[in-house]
Amino acid sequence: MRNADFYITTAQVLPALLIAFAIEANVFFRQRFRAQQLGMLPIGWFGDRFHDPDERARAIEARRWPNYRTEPQRYRTVMTRRLVRTVPVAIIVFLGEVAALTVLWTGTDGWFPLLAAPICAIAMVIMTGVVVLFLMLRFVLPDTEQYEPPQPTDTTTPS
Helix, strand or coil: CCCHHHHHHHHHHHHHHHHHHHHHHHHHHHHHHHHHHCCCCCCCHHHCCCCCCCHHHHHHHHHHCCCCCCHHHHHHHHHHHHHHHHHHHHHHHHHHHHHHHHHHHHCCCCCHHHHHHHHHHHHHHHHHHHHHHHHHHHHHCCCCCCCCCCCCCCCCCCC
C-alpha cells in the first residue's frame, strides 16, 4: 500500500488498542475475582483453579490434588498464566508498530510497504477483536456491584 495515511493511522491506533486491552483485561480479571470471592462463580472458571481466597475451597482443592501448591507456587502459577495470555498481544502490537513506523521512516516506495501493509492490517484486526472479546466476556460475568451476600438467619427459637 503506497498511502502513508494508513501507516500513520495504524501507528496511532495500535497503542490506543493496547491501552483499551489493558483496561478491559484488568476490569475483567477484577470482576471475575470479586465474583469468585462472593461465591457467584465456580472455583475453576476461566482456568484459575488455584486463585480462590476461600479457605474451604482450598481445603477441597488440597484433597482433590495431593500435590497441592503453597501460596508462592500458586502465585507463580497465576502470574505465569496471565503472562502467557498477554505476551501474544504484546507481540502483535509490537510487530504492527514496527512495520508501520518503519514504512513511515523509510517512505512508501520500494518493496517493504507491500510486506508491512498486511502485517499492520492483521495486527489492527486482531487487536480490535481481542478488545471486543474481553468486553463481551465481561458481560458474561455476574454483576458484583449490586450483589449483597445473604445475611445469616437466626435459627434459634425464642424460649
